[in-house]
Amino acid sequence: MKNKKTLYLLVLLFVTLVALWGLPEPARMLSTSRTRYPFVYFSSVEKKLMFRSADERDNVSFRDDEGRAFSKREYDLSLPLLNYRQLTVNGEMPDSIDGVAIDPRLLRTKQVNFRYSPSEKNAPRTELYIMYESQPKDAKLESPGDVFRMKDGIEFIDARTNTVNAEKSERFAASLAKAGFAFPSQWTYGNLNIRKPYDEGYFSLDAHGALFHVKMVNGRPFARNTNLDASIEPVHFSPVEPADKRFYGFLFDRSGKVYIVEENGGKYKPLRLDIGNFDPDTDELTVLGNFLYWTVAVQNAAGKRFYALNAESLSRVREASVPAPANRWDATAARLFPVYLSFRDKHSEYLAPRLHFTRASALMANLAAALLMLFVPRRTRRKRIFDSLYTLLFGIAGAIALLVVPYKKR
Amino acid sequence: MNPDMPVIECRNITHYYGNRLIYENLSFEVQPGKILGLLGKNGTGKTTVINILNGYLKPRSGVCRLFGEEMDRLSPATKGRVGLLLEGHVQHAYFNVRQIERYYSRFFPRWNAGAYFGLIDRLKIAPSQKISTMSCGQRSQVALGLLFAQDPDLLILDDFSMGLDPGYRRLFVEYLREYAAEGGKTVFLTSHIIQDMERLIDDCMILDYGRILLHEPTSRILDRFGRFTFASNAEDFPANPVLWNTARVGSRWETYSFASPEEVREALAANGAEILALNRETLSLEDAFIGLTGKY
Amino acid sequence: MYRSIIYKEWIKTRTATGFIVLAFAAAAIHSFMKIAEDLRLSGAAACWELVIQKDPAMFPLFEYLPAIAGVLAALAQYVPELQSKRLKLTLHLPLKEDAILLAMSAYGTAVVTLVTAFFGAVLLWGLSANFPAEIAGASFRRLLPGFMAGPSAYFLASWICLEPRWSRRVLNFIPGALALSLFFMRAKSGAFCPLVPWLGGFMAAAFFFVFQSTARFKDGVQ
Numbered sequence: 071m072k073n074k075k076t077l078y079l080l081v082l083l084f085v086t087l088v089a090l091w092g093l094p095e096p097a098r099m100l101s102t103s104r105t106r107y108p109f110v111y112f113s114s115v116e117k118k119l120m121f122r123s124a125d126e127r128d129n130v131s132f133r134d135d136e137g138r139a140f141s142k143r144e145y146d147l148s149l150p151l152l153n154y155r156q157l158t159v160n161g162e163m164p165d166s167i168d169g170v171a172i173d174p175r176l177l178r179t180k181q182v183n184f185r186y187s188p189s190e191k192n193a194p195r196t197e198l199y200i201m202y203e204s205q206p207k208d209a210k211l212e213s214p215g216d217v218f219r220m221k222d223g224i225e226f227i228d229a230r231t232n233t234v235n236a237e238k239s240e241r242f243a244a245s246l247a248k249a250g251f252a253f254p255s256q257w258t259y260g261n262l263n264i265r266k267p268y269d270e271g272y273f274s275l276d277a278h279g280a281l282f283h284v285k286m287v288n289g290r291p292f293a294r295n296t297n298l299d300a301s302i303e304p305v306h307f308s309p310v311e312p313a314d315k316r317f318y319g320f321l322f323d324r325s326g327k328v329y330i331v332e333e334n335g336g337k338y339k340p341l342r343l344d345i346g347n348f349d350p351d352t353d354e355l356t357v358l359g360n361f362l363y364w365t366v367a368v369q370n371a372a373g374k375r376f377y378a379l380n381a382e383s384l385s386r387v388r389e390a391s392v393p394a395p396a397n398r399w400d401a402t403a404a405r406l407f408p409v410y411l412s413f414r415d416k417h418s419e420y421l422a423p424r425l426h427f428t429r430a431s432a433l434m435a436n437l438a439a440a441l442l443m444l445f446v447p448r449r450t451r452r453k454r455i456f457d458s459l460y461t462l463l464f465g466i467a468g469a470i471a472l473l474v475v476p477y478k479k480r
Numbered sequence: 481m482n483p484d485m486p487v488i489e490c491r492n493i494t495h496y497y498g499n500r501l502i503y504e505n506l507s508f509e510v511q512p513g514k515i516l517g518l519l520g521k522n523g524t525g526k527t528t529v530i531n532i533l534n535g536y537l538k539p540r541s542g543v544c545r546l547f548g549e550e551m552d553r554l555s556p557a558t559k560g561r562v563g564l565l566l567e568g569h570v571q572h573a574y575f576n577v578r579q580i581e582r583y584y585s586r587f588f589p590r591w592n593a594g595a596y597f598g599l600i601d602r603l604k605i606a607p608s609q610k611i612s613t614m615s616c617g618q619r620s621q622v623a624l625g626l627l628f629a630q631d632p633d634l635l636i637l638d639d640f641s642m643g644l645d646p647g648y649r650r651l652f653v654e655y656l657r658e659y660a661a662e663g664g665k666t667v668f669l670t671s672h673i674i675q676d677m678e679r680l681i682d683d684c685m686i687l688d689y690g691r692i693l694l695h696e697p698t699s700r701i702l703d704r705f706g707r708f709t710f711a712s713n714a715e716d717f718p719a720n721p722v723l724w725n726t727a728r729v730g731s732r733w734e735t736y737s738f739a740s741p742e743e744v745r746e747a748l749a750a751n752g753a754e755i756l757a758l759n760r761e762t763l764s765l766e767d768a769f770i771g772l773t774g775k776y
Numbered sequence: 777m778y779r780s781i782i783y784k785e786w787i788k789t790r791t792a793t794g795f796i797v798l799a800f801a802a803a804a805i806h807s808f809m810k811i812a813e814d815l816r817l818s819g820a821a822a823c824w825e826l827v828i829q830k831d832p833a834m835f836p837l838f839e840y841l842p843a844i845a846g847v848l849a850a851l852a853q854y855v856p857e858l859q860s861k862r863l864k865l866t867l868h869l870p871l872k873e874d875a876i877l878l879a880m881s882a883y884g885t886a887v888v889t890l891v892t893a894f895f896g897a898v899l900l901w902g903l904s905a906n907f908p909a910e911i912a913g914a915s916f917r918r919l920l921p922g923f924m925a926g927p928s929a930y931f932l933a934s935w936i937c938l939e940p941r942w943s944r945r946v947l948n949f950i951p952g953a954l955a956l957s958l959f960f961m962r963a964k965s966g967a968f969c970p971l972v973p974w975l976g977g978f979m980a981a982a983f984f985f986v987f988q989s990t991a992r993f994k995d996g997v998q
């Protein structure tokens with residue numbers, strides 16, 4: 071009971087921190103608006119990026135990257151590779167584009183549909199994986215009845231007995247050792263989805279930073295070093311299993327480049343997407359591809375960039391960008407909360423205290439609150455000065471804490 | 481320790497509840513071996529004095545000391561020397577009779593279990609009976625028994641007579657007298673029932689709204705304070721420091737005073753009023769209390 | 777003397793403690809029966825795959841139980857102390873006031889912590905019999921914030937309970953409830969890991985809040 075001052079400060083700080091999060095949170099929920107970006111797809115006919123935008127009242131408009139307006143019908147016709155089902159029904163589908171005959175099978179197998187979000191990489195994982203047979207007999211993936219871990223070594227655990235299947239584990243360990251894999255593994259990514267035509271297993275980064283491909287073929291282990299160029303330092307791998315088996319997935323490296331890792335006669339060939347710098351911790355990636363062009367979108371806090379890439383070489387054909395639309399919450403925060411606390415971040419599945427600083431101009435709110443605190447009745451002059459300085463530092467949250475926490479003058 | 485040091489000492493206590501003044505510059509002390517009764521009508525702040533004494537209320541200003549230690553910094557040893565009875569004989573009522581003895585016994589080196597069980601035995605309460613299921617009188621005996629077992633040097637009793645029927649009140653008073661007589665114990669008690677007090681308290685402190693009306697030995701009050709009745713043609717008597725609560729009662733007047741009949745007559749006649757058939761009556765403490773504080 | 781304080785706290789809280797232990801035991805039995813049923817009906821392999829892919833909560837009942845236990849323990853300890861202001865008797869005991877309060881608070885903390893830790897251990901032990909260590913570990917990481925909410929809820933409820941003034945209790949309740957809600961944010965197993973040290977720091981600080989309430993009680997705030 072002797073340290074009343076310390077107790078006061080402790081409770082004051084507690085209420086302040088709660089208010090730093092608890093005040094802006096409802097304000098954010100009330101004021102935050104949906105970030106609306108146009109839908110963009112590269113027209114193989116117009117050779118331009120086509121924008122479909124919806125305004126606040128859901129009025130849809132169409133234009134190309136030079137600003138020319140399109141009618142809905144013109145827009146649909148300009149994107150035959152996107153709307154081929156509808157155009158085929160209407161008998162409006164061209165026979166060929168760029169001299170390539172349009173074949174329904176080609177349309178289907180060369181289609182790429184990929185999304186990456188930073189929360190895919192920044193997420194807690196169980197670190198248990200399931201090894202499917204990569205070439206199932208009846209074209210259906212079947213549960214193997216075990217799971218495996220591959221942190222400090224590869225171990226298969228039988229689900230029925232909850233014990234390590236030593237024989238299978240040793241076979242895979244031997245295969246990995248033979249391929250030159252060095253444990254402990256830094257990370258392992260695979261596509262756990264069972265609804266896919268085949269399984270390419272896992273890509274794992276070994277202790278030395280080399281990327282390995284591990285899968286099971288006809289019940290036998292398959293492990294191979296991808297032997298990527300030493301200049302590529304992988305930080306994340308998103309496996310995909312495209313219908314044409316052209317590539318294994320998307321590779322993100324430390325220097326901000328994005329690659330696909332192509333299958334190349336039993337070898338692995340990285341092919342860079344010509345899309346500028348990409349930060350896998352903050353940027354979202356969308357790839358919509360057909361057999362002629364890939365439309366790639368990169369979205370981050372600054373805005374959204376769009377690229378049309380040649381489907382073969384992944385070199386840039388055209389590009390456009392849209393700055394981030396104004397968000398009402400950002401404006402509110404910049405006026406009221408120069409500093410606030412949050413625990414969630416859309417780029418991460420992890421919860422952590424995150425201190426946000428909005429704009430220096432928002433300090434005006436602190437200054438105004440600090441001035442008001444000089445006139446709180448029934449407080450000593452010293453206390454008022456303390457209150458004012460504290461409010462200057464913590465803003466409205468600090469002022470509320472000062473008014474709420476009981477203070478008894480001596 | 482200095483044997484002449486007062487057991488309780490309060491200096492210039494001023495306290496308000498909100499803007500309502502409770503007392504201003506209240507000062508008093510209690511010498512060792514005395515039984516002091518703090519008497520006052522309801523709402524004069526008797527319990528507030530007890531709370532301030534024990535450090536359960538911080539007054540606006542002023543200081544109290546128990547055994548020379550300031551009230552909000554009582555050392556464990558001093559707290560052990562003080563037995564405290566809260567208003568309404570409050571105790572840890574979730575204990576039963578035996579459990580509460582076990583609980584308190586470990587805190588006090590001079591613990592005398594016999595004193596407690598002696599009192600309990602008289603009540604014919606089962607040792608497993610929970611205190612919360614007892615009558616008010618039984619609870620008061622448990623609380624008192626615990627205090628006697630603690631064997632404190634100072635007993636502070638807040639309104640111990642509250643809710644007790646006359647038998648229990650008498651029992652309580654007898655025990656208390658016996659206890660205090662045994663050896664050098666100091667008792668500070670408050671009460672709003674004055675009956676039985678004259679048999680118990682050595683000193684009497686009467687609290688009025690905002691101040692101490694009187695702090696005198698009980699014997700002096702009983703010997704010297706009297707009620708005077710008289711007849712007079714006067715319409716009113718101005719206030720006089722010698723006289724207390726002068727008022728018309730029916731066809732006669734009455735007044736109270738420590739003074740002799742001659743002095744009273746002189747005081748009354750000071751304004752030239754005619755004073756007839758002046759009669760002095762000796763008073764019980766309760767009558768004296770009413771004489772001092774008025775009926776309302 | 778501290779043994780006596782513990783004895784008093786035990787007498788006050790034994791019913792509540794029994795109730796808490798019973799609730800935990802019932803929830804544990806129910807959870808294991810549910811898991812056993814799933815294993816039997818879908819087979820172990822399918823269960824494991826589901827857990828790996830979907831990360832479901834294995835012990836949803838245990839998310840809120842520790843916090844409820846914490847609140848219950850605080851109420852059982854401090855409501856009787858505030859009835860007729862018995863806390864005055866307690867603080868009058870021949871010990872330092874801080875030491876008395878520390879002993880009482882330590883008792884309540886120990887009850888909540890021991891019960892949650894014991895059942896936490898039982899859950900993980902039971903889980904690791906049928907699931908690999910990674911899944912048990914993920915379940916532990918999922919349970920951890922809820923289990924940390926137990927002592928936290930106890931500290932906050934004690935703080936609110938011992939606060940002598942009703943209006944202030946309401947004012948304390950608001951930041952208390954907001955802070956406690958942090959322990960229950962919906963998230964994947966393990967998502968709380970970066971937050972755990974901060975929540976731990978908050979717990980350590982909240983332990984002392986009750987001293988503020990008692991200081992106010994001692995000052996005679998009404």
